Amino acid sequence: MRGTTLPGALDEAAATGPDIAVSFPSSAERLTLTALAARTTALARALVAEGVAPGERIGVFSRNNADFMTAVIAVGRAGAAACPLPLPTSAGDLAGYAARIAAVTSAAGVGRVLVGAGADGLTRRLAPVLPALRFDGIAGLVRSARDGVALPDVSPSDLAIVQFTSGSTAVPKGVVLTHRNVVHGTAAIADGIGLGVGDHGATWLPLYHDMGLFGALSAILTAVPMTIWSPSTFIKDPASWLRSFAEIGATVAPSPNFGYDALLAAVDPAEVAGLDLRRWRVALNGAEPVSPVTVQRFGAHFAPAGFAPEAMFPVYGMAEATLAVTFPPLGRPPVTTWVDRDRLARDGVAVPAPAGDAGARGLVGVGRPVRGMRLRIVDGRRRAVPDGTVGEIEIAGDAVTAGYLTAGGPPTALEADPAGERWLPTGDLGFLAAGELHVSGRRKEMIIVRGVNYYPEDAEALVRDAPGVYRRRCVAVADTDDSGAGAESLTVIAETTLDDAADRIRLAADLRVAVGSALGLAEVSVRLVAPDALPRTSSGKFRRAEARDLARQ
């Protein structure tokens, strides 16, 4: 039995496997669980001595290194809640990035930010433009820690982590997760993949991303060795990452679908035979739609290296569930269900169709609810629908969030239904076939690219005031994927009075660049329409769904 809080679970893991290590090759660090637990205690003492209040939300701003892991757990030990902050990706713009950090910290009520090794240069640039935040170095705090500072009692119902699922400035939404959520969620992951003796977890995902953080914690809290690289180590050279992964004999690694595509592109067939991937037992594929094509190609491409077909493990999860919602049965190769594309899109029903047929859409099965998770598919009035019918996916359970922190408002909490169950609407659409979940689309207005969520509201805010846009009238819509090819994009539709062709081309390019560079997203297209072309309600709000039809004309 594990502890009932995040630090409690770490202490138990350290007692079970004191010499089990967490390694960070990108920063050449290695900590045993004993050392990690001691370091989190030292940092927690320093935080309490600094006057951190119970329930205070504290930002964690660090690369994928020992400081990150120490801080996330130490904040919980100090009775506060950790809010992992995203690091910038390459070629960002400082102002846009600072605005995202400001939006997230403001929604979460963060005033104090813990800075890890290697993030100090960025902090020097950010601090002057974010005067509301106080930045404290983690190493300095650990050094200042004194024994004898009493640590608070932490309850399983206390907030442990506030997880933002995107860096959206328009709609920052922090998922609130209690210690109970984290302990149950990570235990469900360990249970679903049979994590135990002989395993070795590995990840290159950012630890500020839910799949990176809870994936790593699942191994650590189960006293399983864990190796954590920086994301740029993988992105810059996926093939060398795979060689290191194979050399350390890692058995479990997660990635969004694009990571598997990156490995397919980076490793030549001639090099595959030189790799030994026989120990790779579970390759979790989630955080964005799973492509049947990627799954099939990856298995075939890496088979000569001993990659087992059943190792590819397509999953469904989200921060709101402290990650895992459904997992396939262990030991089963991926299953693709082929359905009639038109019937699915038009009537919301999954009618079997011949595999690979032009009119068929392949959906990779993502399994059944993990331990402790309940799932149902509902219609617009939240009534359960039969198997094979598309509806919104709703979830409930001990690992499911109680609600969100949003900008400028009180925390939103889930309402209990008459049976006392608090169902969380996920915003995702799907159907059950023989008890197995298939995710078919999205109700929420959002796209997912490379595991990152992007919201149309952010694109609108970026171009609304651009010269050439008529009366700030623009709407962005999300084009989600229904081809299985993984192509999601944002379309910005803007009204303009310009009619010279060259001017229009220039305006379209300007808008695309403004959105693309601020969001770090290449998947943006622009459509210009005449003044008053965008459909609006009587109160002047844009009708997004109808605007979408304009984008497709």
Added chain:
Amino acid sequence: MTTDADGILRQITEIVARELAVPAESLAADTDLRAIEGADSVRLLRVVAKVEQTWDIELDDEDVFTVSSVAELAGVVREALQVKAA
């Protein structure tokens, strides 16, 4: 591999053109890398990786974060080469 300023600029332009699949002639020293069609954060990091391999240097994620043009990237490379030579 060249280490004079013009050579670095020219070679980086070639790397950007190849990695982002655009004609080298379409790139100027001050072209905004983020404005190039298809330039997402992953591809831009691949550009950085190729640059690192070419000059056998390691660029800090923090240093390349605000780089937005070929000229700026060349500046970061020159600095890294100076550090390496020192």
